Amino acid sequence: MSETKEKIVALAGQLVRKKGFNAFSYKDISDPLEIRNAAVHYHFPAKSDLGTEVIGCELEKFAENVEKWKGLPEDKQIMKLVEVFQKHNKNGMVCLMGSLAPDFETLSAPMQKKLQQMGNEMLDWLAEKLEKGRRKKLLRFEGHAYDRALLIMTNLQSSLLLSRVLGPSVFNRISERVLKDLK
Amino acid sequence: MSETKEKIVALAGQLVRKKGFNAFSYKDISDPLEIRNAAVHYHFPAKSDLGTEVIGCELEKFAENVEKWKGLPEDKQIMKLVEVFQKHNKNGMVCLMGSLAPDFETLSAPMQKKLQQMGNEMLDWLAEKLEKGRRKKLLRFEGHAYDRALLIMTNLQSSLLLSRVLGPSVFNRISERVLKDLK
DNA sequence: AAATATACTTACTTATAGATAAGTAAGTAA
DNA sequence: TTACTTACTTATCTATAAGTAAGTATATTT
Numbered sequence: 308m309s310e311t312k313e314k315i316v317a318l319a320g321q322l323v324r325k326k327g328f329n330a331f332s333y334k335d336i337s338d339p340l341e342i343r344n345a346a347v348h349y350h351f352p353a354k355s356d357l358g359t360e361v362i363g364c365e366l367e368k369f370a371e372n373v374e375k376w377k378g379l380p381e382d383k384q385i386m387k388l389v390e391v392f393q394k395h396n397k398n399g400m401v402c403l404m405g406s407l408a409p410d411f412e413t414l415s416a417p418m419q420k421k422l423q424q425m426g427n428e429m430l431d432w433l434a435e436k437l438e439k440g441r442r443k444k445l446l447r448f449e450g451h452a453y454d455r456a457l458l459i460m461t462n463l464q465s466s467l468l469l470s471r472v473l474g475p476s477v478f479n480r481i482s483e484r485v486l487k488d489l490k
Numbered sequence: 491m492s493e494t495k496e497k498i499v500a501l502a503g504q505l506v507r508k509k510g511f512n513a514f515s516y517k518d519i520s521d522p523l524e525i526r527n528a529a530v531h532y533h534f535p536a537k538s539d540l541g542t543e544v545i546g547c548e549l550e551k552f553a554e555n556v557e558k559w560k561g562l563p564e565d566k567q568i569m570k571l572v573e574v575f576q577k578h579n580k581n582g583m584v585c586l587m588g589s590l591a592p593d594f595e596t597l598s599a600p601m602q603k604k605l606q607q608m609g610n611e612m613l614d615w616l617a618e619k620l621e622k623g624r625r626k627k628l629l630r631f632e633g634h635a636y637d638r639a640l641l642i643m644t645n646l647q648s649s650l651l652l653s654r655v656l657g658p659s660v661f662n663r664i665s666e667r668v669l670k671d672l673k
Numbered sequence: 674a675a676a677t678a679t680a681c682t683t684a685c686t687t688a689t690a691g692a693t694a695a696g697t698a699a700g701t702a703a
Numbered sequence: 704t705t706a707c708t709t710a711c712t713t714a715t716c717t718a719t720a721a722g723t724a725a726g727t728a729t730a731t732t733t
């Protein structure tokens with residue numbers, strides 16, 4: 308991938324997380340990168356292509372993290388996930404799912420599919436860590452691991468959304484409570 | 491409020507919840523109501539005015555519900571809240587906060603303020619019901635009631651978002667677990 | 674009966690969106 | 704050296720967005 312193309316994807320990722328997919332335009336990308344609108348279209352003919360790439364990138368990053376965390380005990384791996392969200396919160400960004408899910412109906416089929424893939428992969432990963440962590444007595448919770456994964460994921464996602472509206476401390480209160488509840 | 495004006499607000503509310511604030515236009519309102527674009531501008535000079543009214547309406551509806559539920563025990567009142575979200579889920583809609591929070595930065599100051607007000611009122615109400623319900627031994631949970639309110643609110647909010655992406659059963663799994671965790 | 678307010682319509686403006694066609698400079702490969 | 708690719712630019716298109724000015728029909732008030 309050329310340097311410009313990578314810059315476009317990175318900037319688009321930020322814009323999606325800061326303003327939402329339908330609220331940014333190619334101009335928001337071409338202006339800061341000091342290229343023409345058509346240059347963005349050269350790399351990504353349609354906006355949907357750019358959106359799909361942004362989600363793909365996120366999937367890759369998640370896969371890299373999972374690989375990196377592999378050696379850690381399950382409770383620590385989950386803490387690492389929380390830290391990823393914490394970093395987003397610090398930068399005033401919401402997660403991709405939080406940003407794209409509300410506009411889901413307006414997204415192209417490829418974007419919808421990639422977003423589903425992302426959601427499933429993250430939930431499956433989290434459910435597995437929860438289940439293994441519980442078996443090893445590192446974690447404590449009731450019910451199916453997958454249901455618990457859903458609860459934690461939705462807590463993290465919406466904590467970023469609410470933080471934006473009610474102030475960044477909301478994230479900390481939520482993430483601390485989530486981790487305490489698992490002990 | 492005139493009949494047309496009410497229809498406009500109702501439809502705008504649906505559009506916000508289905509497509510997001512930045513993804514619908516006055517045409518999406520004027521066409522189905524069989525009026526002209528300018529008629530919508532007559533009632534709501536700027537889109538932001540319409541958005542503010544939509545949130546105001548939601549606040550009123552919430553206040554009415556709270557009044558209606560007043561006699562019930564706290565655990566039942568919380569179940570009523572869950573039912574409101576369930577209804578949204580059935581109609582493929584997300585809640586106002588879930589829809590508007592991602593685009594928060596692109597909203598006008600009055601819309602931002604009203605949204606904050608909405609978030610605070612709902613969280614304060616929920617925290618109070620949790621606290622009272624715990625004191626009466628109707629509910630069981632650890633930590634501050636406000637923190638628990640944050641967790642439950644984010645679960646409900648994001649369950650609607652995730653449901654849209656991964657299928658409507660997600661909402662049921664989450665809401666059931668939320669209620670079980672309080673017993 | 675005249676004046677005024679309400680609730681619109683017609684007909685427009687301005688701005689911006691996403692997208693495309695055609696061209697070009699620089700590099701690569703046969 | 705010719706052919707072709709990559710990575711753009713310039714210039715433009717079409718569609719649509721939000722918004723407005725001016726006119727009109729109807730009902731209400733004075």
